Amino acid sequence: MATNANNGNQEFIRHIFFVLVENRSGVLARVAGLFSARGYNIESLSVAETENPQVSRMTIVVPGDRNIMSQVRKQLSKLVDTLEVHDFSVEDRDIVDREMILVKVSADDGTKRTQILQIANVYRAKIVNLSEQSMIVEATGNQGKIHALLQCLEPYGILEVARSGRVAMARGISEKT
Amino acid sequence: MTGKPQDKTEPAAPPAISNEPRATLGAQIVIDALEQEGTEVAFGFPGGAIIDVFDMLNRSEKIRFVLVRHEQGAMHMAEGYARSTGKVGVVLVTSGPGATNTVTGLADAYMDSIPLVVISGQVATPLIGNDAFQEADVVGITRPVTKHNYLVKNVRELPQILRNAFHIARTGRPGPVVVDIPKDIQKATLEHGVYPDEPLLPGYHVRTSAPIEKVKQAWDLIKRSKRPLIYAGGGVINADAADELFQFATRANIPVTTTLMGLGAFPETHPLSLLMLGMHGTVYANKAVQTCDVLIAIGSRFDDRVTGKISEFAPNAKIIHADIDPSSISKNVEVDVDLVGDAKNILRDLNKLADRCDTDEWVELITQWKNQYPLRYNHCGDEEIKPQYLIEQVCRLAPDDAIIASEVGQHQMWTAQYYTFTRPRCWLTSGGLGTMGYGFPAAIGAQVAHPGRLVIDIAGDGSIQMNIQEMATAVYNNLPVKVVIVNNGWLGMVRQWQDLFYQKNYSATELVRPRPAKDPSSYGSWEGQDYRPNFAELARAYGAWGKRVTKRSELEPALKEAFSNDQLCLIDVWVTREENVYPMVPAGASLNQMLEGMA
Numbered sequence: 001m002a003t004n005a006n007n008g009n010q011e012f013i014r015h016i017f018f019v020l021v022e023n024r025s026g027v028l029a030r031v032a033g034l035f036s037a038r039g040y041n042i043e044s045l046s047v048a049e050t051e052n053p054q055v056s057r058m059t060i061v062v063p064g065d066r067n068i069m070s071q072v073r074k075q076l077s078k079l080v081d082t083l084e085v086h087d088f089s090v091e092d093r094d095i096v097d098r099e100m101i102l103v104k105v106s107a108d109d110g111t112k113r114t115q116i117l118q119i120a121n122v123y124r125a126k127i128v129n130l131s132e133q134s135m136i137v138e139a140t141g142n143q144g145k146i147h148a149l150l151q152c153l154e155p156y157g158i159l160e161v162a163r164s165g166r167v168a169m170a171r172g173i174s175e176k177t
Numbered sequence: 178m179t180g181k182p183q184d185k186t187e188p189a190a191p192p193a194i195s196n197e198p199r200a201t202l203g204a205q206i207v208i209d210a211l212e213q214e215g216t217e218v219a220f221g222f223p224g225g226a227i228i229d230v231f232d233m234l235n236r237s238e239k240i241r242f243v244l245v246r247h248e249q250g251a252m253h254m255a256e257g258y259a260r261s262t263g264k265v266g267v268v269l270v271t272s273g274p275g276a277t278n279t280v281t282g283l284a285d286a287y288m289d290s291i292p293l294v295v296i297s298g299q300v301a302t303p304l305i306g307n308d309a310f311q312e313a314d315v316v317g318i319t320r321p322v323t324k325h326n327y328l329v330k331n332v333r334e335l336p337q338i339l340r341n342a343f344h345i346a347r348t349g350r351p352g353p354v355v356v357d358i359p360k361d362i363q364k365a366t367l368e369h370g371v372y373p374d375e376p377l378l379p380g381y382h383v384r385t386s387a388p389i390e391k392v393k394q395a396w397d398l399i400k401r402s403k404r405p406l407i408y409a410g411g412g413v414i415n416a417d418a419a420d421e422l423f424q425f426a427t428r429a430n431i432p433v434t435t436t437l438m439g440l441g442a443f444p445e446t447h448p449l450s451l452l453m454l455g456m457h458g459t460v461y462a463n464k465a466v467q468t469c470d471v472l473i474a475i476g477s478r479f480d481d482r483v484t485g486k487i488s489e490f491a492p493n494a495k496i497i498h499a500d501i502d503p504s505s506i507s508k509n510v511e512v513d514v515d516l517v518g519d520a521k522n523i524l525r526d527l528n529k530l531a532d533r534c535d536t537d538e539w540v541e542l543i544t545q546w547k548n549q550y551p552l553r554y555n556h557c558g559d560e561e562i563k564p565q566y567l568i569e570q571v572c573r574l575a576p577d578d579a580i581i582a583s584e585v586g587q588h589q590m591w592t593a594q595y596y597t598f599t600r601p602r603c604w605l606t607s608g609g610l611g612t613m614g615y616g617f618p619a620a621i622g623a624q625v626a627h628p629g630r631l632v633i634d635i636a637g638d639g640s641i642q643m644n645i646q647e648m649a650t651a652v653y654n655n656l657p658v659k660v661v662i663v664n665n666g667w668l669g670m671v672r673q674w675q676d677l678f679y680q681k682n683y684s685a686t687e688l689v690r691p692r693p694a695k696d697p698s699s700y701g702s703w704e705g706q707d708y709r710p711n712f713a714e715l716a717r718a719y720g721a722w723g724k725r726v727t728k729r730s731e732l733e734p735a736l737k738e739a740f741s742n743d744q745l746c747l748i749d750v751w752v753t754r755e756e757n758v759y760p761m762v763p764a765g766a767s768l769n770q771m772l773e774g775m776a
């Protein structure tokens with residue numbers, strides 16, 4: 001029975017792709033272009049060199065359905081510069097995923113500062129900058145933790161947020177399948 | 178009819194760069210690489226940013242260069258050359274406008290899996306990004322329409338990049354590769370340059386054969402089926418697997434339908450052939466798709482012009498899909514057995530297992546459909562020329578090994594339907610992108626590769642005007658292509674849609690002198706029309722042979738004369754104007770809903 005590959009399995013899911021690519025100029029544009037050309041969304045994307053300077057690692061969080069995940073996987077693998085593609089459901093317990101965040105919070109009196117400091121301690125966050133009007137909090141964690149921290153800081157007045165995007169890694173010796 | 182024979186045999190001695198390392202200019206590395214890759218001909222157009230490469234090019238004794246009149250022409254020539262030979266087509270252009278003029282050709286080759294290497298000049302490295310004269314971000318512009326592209330940043334990388342470019346273009350699912358070379362790198366010297374034997378592409382893998390268990394699984398499914406159908410596409414042509422396909426289909430007794438890109442993959446004279454399927458396919462091919470219980474797709478990609486409404490496509494069938502590109506599998510239609518690999522190897526493996534299937538009843542049923550619903554058209558008037566009739570006559574008068582190119586539109590569909598294709602690599606058409614202006618330069622490119630063969634471009638009066646300037650290229654290079662214009666005075670294919678789906682509101686589709694909109698009765702006629710340009714006179718102005726044919730009795734003599742002389746020829750045939758292409762599945766409809774038109 002011929003079923004439309006674009007119609008079945010429309011349950012909404014979210015995958016984290018780890019992509020190892022050759023560290024050449026234009027690779028990021030190629031990957032980003034693939035998503036825009038085919039109409040897939042990117043929720044977050046982070047790129048940096050790996051232990052091998054010739055290789056970069058991208059972590060891409062992609063929302064969609066099962067068929068989109070399968071096409072994204074095939075299309076990423078098809079790029080000439082791609083060395084490896086792995087993907088996991090964001091709920092998969094076999095991966096560790098983290099994001100770093102910088103939050104500038106309004107803190108113009110001593111009580112507020114003390115309170116913010118306490119919140120930071122609870123979340124094992126750090127105060128990395130202090131000015132007369134504001135403090136910058138730095139935190140690292142999974143999505144749940146980041147979300148909770150932001151909620152706690154919200155009442156003080158969040159002036160600015162910078163997030164790194166998620167990076168992730170499979171547990172155990174190697175993610176190679 | 179013959180062109181000047183070209184004594185371009187296989188390249189003999191390897192050029193200096195490969196054997197004895199020595200200091201070489203970047204521009205020379207390019208030429209050496211082309212020679213090393215077996216390039217016998219390149220198409221293109223010069224300019225300031227590529228002048229160094231051209232400076233070396235005309236010192237090469239192995240490479241013939243064809244100077245075109247527009248870079249788009251060079252692209253389609255290279256495509257015609259590549260498709261008709263199986264070799265990589267090579268194009269050389271300058272920066273900026275030279276490179277941007279290649280974009281349509283790149284997109285065309287990318288869609289239709291044509292191997293090309295396009296080398297473009299770029300402004301000098303220090304100027305890149307400064308909006309320099311004739312600068313364009315060529316890797317940026319061409320990224321979505323190439324299989325891969327490179328901006329060369331150092332002359333040391335140049336040999337390896339060129340080696341990689343050819344490898345990527347010709348292997349796997351073939352496609353176009355752009356190598357953008359800044360002017361200072363063409364002028365730079367490389368000490369001890371060696372042309373690499375091997376590509377260096379750690380992330381690029383091509384699966385050449387499918388796992389044997391999968392092939393067995395496919396064969397078991399086929400063997401158990403009652404109504405199997407082969408749906409063969411352009412990938413069979415790419416793989417040079419027509420013989421293996423023939424063996425498989427005839428041994429197992431399975432009917433074969435081909436896509437537009439697959440025409441010639443299976444002889445249309447064979448009783449198992451159902452001709453083309455899809456939007457303008459035969460009724461019996463589409464009925465067979467809707468009735469089959471196993472559909473064996475080989476080197477075809479379930480394009481929407483083939484499937485119609487996907488949810489109703491092949492409703493009773495298990496689907497086997499053989500394709501070299503994993504991303505092609507289950508892209509549009511969920512597949513039951515995937516065979517990722519080269520079609521030739523897969524068919525060879527299948528042939529080891531294949532024996533005759535129990536399909537006599539099925540073949541018999543299809544034969545009945547063939548008799549019941551043949552392709553057909555009516556003659557009207559003694560001297561009127563129906564476009565379908567014109568194609569039949571071209572087919573009758575052309576030799577078996579003639580190479581047929583087409584432009585895009587109704588004439589293309591009539592050629593697909595009424596020309597009998599029996600061999601692979603004899604049909605050049607723009608299927609995926611549908612590029613008007615493709616056919617004439619593609620025919621020129623094929624003629625360069627096959628000087629002794631008859632090469633015909635079946636053109637529309639609209640499309641031919643998109644690259645008609647290449648008449649000069651053909652004349653000066655003694656390329657005796659035959660252009661047959663199926664002249665209906667319309668952008669006929671668009672007019673057909675307006676006729677069927679837009680209440681005959683013929684907005685902007687008439688190519689002859691526009692008539693008062695109030696008088697639709699005059700639409701179908703040539704009465705009082707004088708086509709501009711006069712194509713026959715235009716051909717003569719270019720130094721070619723040209724003739725206008727308006728009566729059926731004049732047709733055969735004109736075709737015979739054109740096919741037997743050794744010049745570039747153009748025959749402008751005025752056909753019945755308001756003819757539509759049937760059968761037709763309206764876009765987005767199910768294959769069951771064929772419009773059969775007049776009977």
Ligand SMILES: Cc1cc2nc3c(=O)[nH]c(=O)nc-3n(C[C@H](O)[C@H](O)[C@H](O)COP(=O)(O)OP(=O)(O)OC[C@H]3O[C@@H](n4cnc5c(N)ncnc54)[C@H](O)[C@@H]3O)c2cc1C
Binds near residue numbers: 412458475480483
């Ligand atoms: C006006 C117009 C009308 C059209 N109407 C129709 C119509 O009625 N019917 C029709 O069929 N088409 C029609 N087309 C063409 C259509 O748009 C597609 O171009 C065509 O159907 C695609 O053909 P294909 O599936 O053979 O794939 P191709 O585009 O030829 O692709 C080849 C496939 O084979 C694979 N492949 C490549 N090399 C190999 C190898 N070595 N081994 C294995 N696999 C390989 C590729 O990965 C790819 O999936 C029309 C086009 C136009 C312009």
Ligand SMILES: Cc1ncc(C[n+]2csc(CCOP(=O)(O)OP(=O)(O)O)c2C)c(N)n1
Binds near residue numbers: 611612638671
């Ligand atoms: C470059 C380009 N522009 C527009 C189109 C849309 N189009 C498809 S067929 C067609 C008409 C072609 O007219 P003609 O060459 O006379 O062929 P006919 O259909 O009349 O046989 C047009 C305009 C196209 N395919 N390519």
Ligand SMILES: [Mg+2]
Binds near residue numbers: 637664
């Ligand atoms: Mg026309």
